Amino acid sequence: MGDAGALVGTPPITVLVADDNDVAQRLCRRVLEKAGFGVLIAGDGLQAVDSALRQRPAMILMDVAMPGIDGLEAMRRIKAEIPSMPIVIASAHSMASDRERFLAAGADDVLSKPFRLADLVSIVQKLARPTQ
Amino acid sequence: MAIVFAVQAITGAGPVIAFPLYLAVVMMSAYRLARIESLAVGAVAGVAIVAVPGLVAGQRADAIAAIILAAALLGIAFAVGELVQRSKDAAAISSRTIDTLNVERQRLEALIESASVGLGLAALDGAWVRVNDRLAAIAGRGADEMAATSLIDLVAERERAALESAVAMLRSGDVTRWDSETVLARPDDREVAVALFAARTASTDAPMLLVQATDISARIHADAIRDCAAAVRQVIAGSLSWEQSMPQVLEAVASHLGWSVAIHWTVDTDRGVLRAREGWSQPGALLEAFLEASRRTVIPAGTGLPGRAWQGGVLAAEQDALPGLQPERVEVARNAGLRSALAFPLLDTGVVIGVIELVATTERVVDEAEVTMLAGIGVEIGQFIRRSETAQALRRSEADHRAIYERSPIGIARIGSEGDLLEANPALLKMLEHDEATMQGTVWHDLLRAYDQAAARHHQAPLLAGISDGGSVQIRAATGGGRWLWLQMTATSIPDSSGRLEHVLVLVEDVTTVRETSDKLAEALEAQRDANINLEKLDRTKSEFLSIVSHEFRTALTGIQGFSELIRDGGLEADEVRAYGAYIFNDADRVNRLIGDMLDLDRMESGRMTMRTGNVDINEVLNEAIARAVPGAITVDFKADLDPRLPVVAGDRDRLIQVVSNLVNNAVKYSPEGGTVTLSSRAEEGFALISVTDSGIGIPADEIGHVFERFRRVRSGAAQSIPGTGLGLTIVKQIVEMHGGKIWVESAVGMGSSFHFTIPLAAEAAAPLQLHHG
Numbered sequence: 001m002g003d004a005g006a007l008v009g010t011p012p013i014t015v016l017v018a019d020d021n022d023v024a025q026r027l028c029r030r031v032l033e034k035a036g037f038g039v040l041i042a043g044d045g046l047q048a049v050d051s052a053l054r055q056r057p058a059m060i061l062m063d064v065a066m067p068g069i070d071g072l073e074a075m076r077r078i079k080a081e082i083p084s085m086p087i088v089i090a091s092a093h094s095m096a097s098d099r100e101r102f103l104a105a106g107a108d109d110v111l112s113k114p115f116r117l118a119d120l121v122s123i124v125q126k127l128a129r130p131t132q
Numbered sequence: 133m134a135i136v137f138a139v140q141a142i143t144g145a146g147p148v149i150a151f152p153l154y155l156a157v158v159m160m161s162a163y164r165l166a167r168i169e170s171l172a173v174g175a176v177a178g179v180a181i182v183a184v185p186g187l188v189a190g191q192r193a194d195a196i197a198a199i200i201l202a203a204a205l206l207g208i209a210f211a212v213g214e215l216v217q218r219s220k221d222a223a224a225i226s227s228r229t230i231d232t233l234n235v236e237r238q239r240l241e242a243l244i245e246s247a248s249v250g251l252g253l254a255a256l257d258g259a260w261v262r263v264n265d266r267l268a269a270i271a272g273r274g275a276d277e278m279a280a281t282s283l284i285d286l287v288a289e290r291e292r293a294a295l296e297s298a299v300a301m302l303r304s305g306d307v308t309r310w311d312s313e314t315v316l317a318r319p320d321d322r323e324v325a326v327a328l329f330a331a332r333t334a335s336t337d338a339p340m341l342l343v344q345a346t347d348i349s350a351r352i353h354a355d356a357i358r359d360c361a362a363a364v365r366q367v368i369a370g371s372l373s374w375e376q377s378m379p380q381v382l383e384a385v386a387s388h389l390g391w392s393v394a395i396h397w398t399v400d401t402d403r404g405v406l407r408a409r410e411g412w413s414q415p416g417a418l419l420e421a422f423l424e425a426s427r428r429t430v431i432p433a434g435t436g437l438p439g440r441a442w443q444g445g446v447l448a449a450e451q452d453a454l455p456g457l458q459p460e461r462v463e464v465a466r467n468a469g470l471r472s473a474l475a476f477p478l479l480d481t482g483v484v485i486g487v488i489e490l491v492a493t494t495e496r497v498v499d500e501a502e503v504t505m506l507a508g509i510g511v512e513i514g515q516f517i518r519r520s521e522t523a524q525a526l527r528r529s530e531a532d533h534r535a536i537y538e539r540s541p542i543g544i545a546r547i548g549s550e551g552d553l554l555e556a557n558p559a560l561l562k563m564l565e566h567d568e569a570t571m572q573g574t575v576w577h578d579l580l581r582a583y584d585q586a587a588a589r590h591h592q593a594p595l596l597a598g599i600s601d602g603g604s605v606q607i608r609a610a611t612g613g614g615r616w617l618w619l620q621m622t623a624t625s626i627p628d629s630s631g632r633l634e635h636v637l638v639l640v641e642d643v644t645t646v647r648e649t650s651d652k653l654a655e656a657l658e659a660q661r662d663a664n665i666n667l668e669k670l671d672r673t674k675s676e677f678l679s680i681v682s683h684e685f686r687t688a689l690t691g692i693q694g695f696s697e698l699i700r701d702g703g704l705e706a707d708e709v710r711a712y713g714a715y716i717f718n719d720a721d722r723v724n725r726l727i728g729d730m731l732d733l734d735r736m737e738s739g740r741m742t743m744r745t746g747n748v749d750i751n752e753v754l755n756e757a758i759a760r761a762v763p764g765a766i767t768v769d770f771k772a773d774l775d776p777r778l779p780v781v782a783g784d785r786d787r788l789i790q791v792v793s794n795l796v797n798n799a800v801k802y803s804p805e806g807g808t809v810t811l812s813s814r815a816e817e818g819f820a821l822i823s824v825t826d827s828g829i830g831i832p833a834d835e836i837g838h839v840f841e842r843f844r845r846v847r848s849g850a851a852q853s854i855p856g857t858g859l860g861l862t863i864v865k866q867i868v869e870m871h872g873g874k875i876w877v878e879s880a881v882g883m884g885s886s887f888h889f890t891i892p893l894a895a896e897a898a899a900p901l902q903l904h905h906g
Contacts (some may be wrong), residue, residue: 023691023715030698065683092686093679113686114693117701 013128014038016057018048018074019090020066024113028061028120035121037128045069052078052085058128059086061111061120064093064102072105079106086127090115151201154180158209171213177205250345256303256332258283261340270326270347272318283330283343288317298330302341308332313348321494325352357505360388364509374513374520375410381513382412382488389502391490392470393419395426396478397438398486405430406438406487418468422491425464437475438487445484447506449474449498453491465491472496476506478514485514543619543640545571551580551596554635563619563642565612575612579640582607583621595623595638606643618647680843684726684858688719729859733842736866743870747780747894748788750820754811757792761800768803768826773812781820782894787867792824794860795887799826802885819873819890826886831879839877840865864889 015037017028029039040057042048044066052060052074060078064071075087086109089102094112102110111123154177161173179202244251250267254260259282268278271286287295291314298310311329318324329344363384371377382394393413397406408426413419433443436456440448450456453473457465470491478486488510537544543560547553553576556568566575584594586605604622611617620641695712698704704712735741751774758770781788792811799809807827814821831839843858868875868889879885 021687021690023695023719024687026715027691027694027698031694065687092683092690094682094686095679114690117694117697 012036012038014040014055014057015124015128016040016042016048016051016055016060018042018045018051018060018066018071019063020044021063024063031117031120032124035124037124045071045074048074049077053081056082057085059088059108059124061088061090061124062107064089064091072102075106086129088123088127090120151205154205155208158205159212161209171206171209173209175202175206175209177202177209248346250326250343250347252278252283252343252345254283254341254343256299256339256341258299258341267343267345270324270345271316272320272322272324277319283341286316286345287328288315288323291315295328299341302330302332305332305339316345325349353499354501356388356390357501360385361505361509363388365512368512368516371516372520373524374517377516378410379412382410385488385506385509386412386414386490389490390492390494390496392468392493393422393489393491395423395438395489395491396486397431397442397475397489399442399484400430403430405432406442409486416468418464419470422461422464422468422470425461426489429458429460431458437473438489441475441477441487441489442484445477445479445482447474447476447498447503447510449503451495451497469493472498474498474506476510478517479511480514480518485517488513543642545576545638545640547576547636547638549596549635551577560640563611563617563640564609565615570612579607579609579619579621582609595621596636606647616644617642618644677842680858681726681730684843685723688723688726691719692716692723726859729863733859733863733866736863736870741870743784743787745782745784748783748785749780750778750788750813750822750891751776753785753788753792754813754822756789757796758811760789760793761796767805768800769806769808771808771810773810775814778813778815778820780894781871781891783871783891784867788871788891791864791867791889792822794864795824798860798887799824799828799885802826802828804828807884815893816890818893820893821888821890823886823888825884827884830881830883831877831885832881836877836879840875 013036015032017025017032017039019025019028019041020043025041025043029041032039037058040051040055042051046068048060048062048066048071049069051057060075062071062075066074069077071089071091075089078085078087087107088109088111089105089107090111090113091098091102092113099110099112108127109123111120158173158177161169244264245266247264247266250264250270252260252263252267260278263275263278265275268275271278271281273281284292284295284299294312295314298307298312301307302310309329309331311327313325313327316324316326325348327346327348329346331342333340333342364381367377367380367384371380378396382396386392386394394411395408396410398409400407407430408423411423411426413423431439431442433439436458437448437450437453449472451472453471454462454465457473470493472495473489473491474496475487475489477484478488537557540557540559543563544557545553545560546555553572556571556576561568561571564571564575580595583605586607587594590605592605604620606618606620609617609619620643622639622641624637624639626635626637692715695715699709699712699716732741754772754774758772761770796809796811803809803826809827810823810825812823812825840861842862865875868891872892873890875887875889877885877887
């Protein structure tokens, strides 16, 4: 049981993981659930937008290279609807210029793949606030 | 008579006594008085003889006797009167003749003495008998001196022989008249030109020579002045350069006017002195020495005769010039016997540009006519010098231009207003390898046409219309030797002095090397630019590739690192560890395949991939690929539609298996559960045609053109979760092409995909195939 789910009866803070890679999906789900977060999964950009708008997660962990619309386009659409939605871009495009590009596109933070599990947890803990 | 009458009356003498008295009276009166008077005297005397005695004596004389006496007296008076008259007339006539003769003689004497010509009478040997003053004056001698000389002594030494032979001929009577112009030498060393006429007198007993001498020195001098001017003008007129003609000018002036030396001094304006430029002298070492000394002399303005003539701009003359001569020249002048000198300026538009100095060995009086003439020719010579200098400058300039024209490495054509070639310089003929006639014939007009066409392409005026612009175009032209040249043609119009177009110069330069070099340079630049573009593209491609590869690797590593971290941290269930280990293994395997594929591709693209080529049975390869197809989660039906007669192909069996396996695996990956994958083979035009067809999701139209590019995996829709390195099809295409075949795809979304490729049949297999089909 993680810290986020320590309070019995309190619904867990939900994180949307948008990634087309099933290994990455499994890893994030395993780690974040262990840390006490609720995890939603989206396999591509459109699913991510749809899920974000309908289920209002506390934050979104967004891959970039996805089929259909990419993570940045999905982020733009989501932020257009919910400007306060924290979105962390988690991408294997991890050059310095990419980080700048993502922040400029509106990302609240950037998590480079591969990542340390502790980094994943801490960045999510920092940005995920209980849904009001 | 009255006395006789008185005597008679007084004496009263009778008639016999009175008669002789009366007779005497009558005769005297007849002699003294005119005829009528003497007759009257006779009559009176007659009456008186008879009457007086009667009156006085009263006696009456015999009347008859008286009458007879009176008649006799009358007769005597008449006769005597007549006689006297006659003799008086004769005497008067004679006296008058003598007077006339005397007058005539005096006149003749006066005439001879006062004659402006010299006259003289000489013996046949020339010795003077008589000369008039004039002749003595002409000869410069007194009358007494003349008496001691002969005609021959008077003439100058050099004329003497001619005169002697003339006198000899006159003496012998071979000729009676002789005339000539000669020169008399006077004791005062002056010479006088004379016209000499000698005639042998007609009298036979004592023939003499009548000599007439006329002083013609004035005429000769005037002639000399005139001839001098004419000679100078003639020299000037026939000469182009004053340097060449100056010696002749000096000789003409000096020899015509009787000067011994003539020197041309030029003005050295920089130094302010005169320098002897040319000189002429009569033959003689001493005169030449004077010339030589003059050449070493410089004369400042205002000094000496030349200096004065220069400064004053007018003629200067000295009868005794020695004192005024420059120190360098005095001694030689004295040795040469030089005495008189003059210097006159050579003027051009009022400016003294030189001086001519004349020096004579005699004392020379310069008269007005000579001064006037020298002043005149001074101006003419001055103008001539300036003209000839201008002309020389022009000629030099013309020669320069000619040299440029002749020796210029640039071809120059002079053309008329119609474009016809008037002249082509050697460089142009050499450049175009034609002779002038050929150039004028056709070649030139072809060039002009080419010019106009090229000009039109560059929106320039045609040559003849645009000559004033100095337009320039480059044309391509063949030489007579068949070489092709690039010619740059530039037209320049040359107007005449009135500004009308006189002719046109066309400059023709061979710019072949320049043009070819610049063309090559342009090509090289173009190639360089292309190369740069390619390099940039390559660079971009490389960056993109790196970006994609790193993304692929990091994506794979995300699972490997994340799950291995979970396992390391422990606290997992055994099945969790097993599952995570499988994830790690799969991703590690994927990374490994990725690396392998990349290395393969790199080897193929860089040509380092070696193929083990042999005869390969394609059908066997297809069957093996089906057998090795990954027995994954998806189950598909394999269908083989193989041509059993397919000949072997030439190829690398392992690589061909790689191709087919890749296509089969793709077909399986993208097929739905229970789908069908069909493999077919057949021979077609020397190739084996192999197709792998699936009934899968198909490829969208916008992706189909990119399926063989690296990392262009179809990600959309159902394909998103299909694993792969993204390099498979790229490698397949490379292998097929390395075999000399082709690969392509037909597909539509939802309709499945068909990948086709060809591999050339083995050479020995092709023949039976042709037999089979033939």
